[in-house]
Amino acid sequence: MATVEQPPVVTKPEQPVKTNGRWIAYARLLQMRMLELQREPEVIFWVFVFPLLLALGLGIAFREKPADVTPVAVVQGPKAQQLFDLIQRSPQHAAIQVEVLSAPAALDGFRLGKYALVVTMDDFGVHYRYDPARPESVLARTQVDDALQAAAGRRNPISTETKSSSEPGARYIDFLIPGLLGMNLMNSGMWGIGFALVEMRQRKLLKRFVATPMRRSDFLLALVSSRLVLMLIEVALLLLFGVLVFHVRVEGSLAAILLIGALGAISFGGVGLLTASRAQKIESVSGLINLVMMPMWIFSGVFFSYERFPKMALPAIRALPLTALNDALRSIILQGASLHSQLGRIAVLAIWGGVSFVLALRWFRWS
């Protein structure tokens, strides 16, 4: 078949008519959303700075201190020197700080919390005075007793060996960083989508958009996309901060972390959309958002493990989206778990997000 040479096309429209492509509206919506966020100093603070401050504060408050030295008072008496020597000779001597003083002074110090334990030795043996309500006092009694027995020649029937565990990966800050990451994704998803939508509805901006040929799906897609862009920055900042400041070790793959982060961001975007689907006033949506987030702040293991709640409640807690997100992030970041092993949690997130999106679109009010 011969190719026909095409005649040169001479189309010179009198007025150059601009024609917009299919994705121009989406691109513009996303661009303007990002510009708006960037011009909102509060957003920068709450989304990016606040989580870092929280991590810094909690990380410092719960940092690993050198092993505590137990302050112990020894009451003056004929055998006080013998007692003092025994403790100094014991293998635990480094962890026990002994002061010898008069009985009233020792008791005063004990009452004020200066000493964890008061020890007296007379002809009948050693007497301990401790407070069972004070953990450090209980600990001191056991510690000093062990020290004395060992120094006096007790031999342990079973030989034991101890390894201390304060390496990266098992510290509180390691537990905290993924939790903060999850909480931040929830906060910014709920506020960034829920609050923003109701504000636009209250301003009648949604109604104004609907009065144009704008595709509603483009609008929602742009909103969710803006969350994904923010998610990237949130995750990168917080992880980098953890690595640089607290030497958190990231075991899992970055791709897996970002994938879970994206799923979390989308899932909470859906929940945010649902929360905002009907509300007309920002006051009412603020209340709703807090109502939705409060249980997850408490139960989903952001700051401490949810395993401490009654066993009966655990299945319900694990079904919460933030629990699934936190658990998945912890497994991947701290233990290097594969995405495959997180399928259950991924499913929980997907179901929350999917169901919310479907319901939200059904109920959504544009005006």
Add this chain to the structure above:
Amino acid sequence: MFNFFSVSLWLNQNSAVDLQYHLGMAVAIQCRGLRKTYEGKVEAVRGIDLTINMGECFGLLGPNGAGKTTTIEILEGLLEPTSGQVEVLGRSWQSSAGDLREWLGISLQETRLSEKLTVRETLQLFSSFYHHPGSVDAVLEELSLQEKADAWVGKLSGGQKQRLAVATALVANPKILFLDEPTTGLDPQSRRQLWDIVRQFQQRNGTVLLTTHYMDEAERLCDRIAIIDHGQIIAEGTPPELIERLTGHHVVEFALSDGNATNGHNWSKLPGVQSVRTEDGLFSLQVQEPHETIPALLAELQKQRAQLVHLTTRQASLEDVFVQLTGRHLRED
């Protein structure tokens, strides 16, 4: 061959439009028996029929709460009427919402655009929604917003914000422009600026539908108006037509010093008087020819020994039409 075909098609389409236009048949908006009942109780619109022609500037005039916004929002396809038919550019909202959205430029009452975007960004955003938008720069120039193009929307004055709202409608390059209370709350200068914008759009063969509760606005800007009260059209026509039909051309207003018991006098018997209104001691006579009425009025007052404290004559306005029709003023604040 290809070129010839497309040219002939183009000619056909255009001549069809021209023909319709010249026969005065081109209808932009038409609605029949429009009703809207909110939550089964409040009847905001109670049976409205309208025909708005291409190239016309049509005004819905009425007091606050008369049903103007509900009516225009039904025509804009933003509200579903409880009953009645709407046709815009020969299409219905049910079957061709997508096309209609491309052809209409809409400015709603009280839209607060994003404050942290600039004027230019806002227009770029709105222009991106349309297949064939107008040029952002041209619209900026037309609405004298070039100087503010890079200012945040939050920093604009009321008049500038309102012009931007109209700009977001014009950047659609629309066939019909809908403006809901475009000048409410604006200073006189900003109002005149907006009127100029509407006239410019009309000169490019655009059709305009606007609502207002300012009678001077309706009178100066609109080719035809419909006066709406309690969800119904109570009068329709060109402003001069309405004034002529419902009142005289002129109004003679006078007041008498206290104690003159002339309230009972039948002023309508004076020559040329069409109707009489009394309000707070002020008598308004709607008259056809003031030079016939005033001498007779003065003679009558002399006869009654009544003392005049106030006498003016002015051209009748739409306000008089509205008062004549409803017994109330348009703006009762």
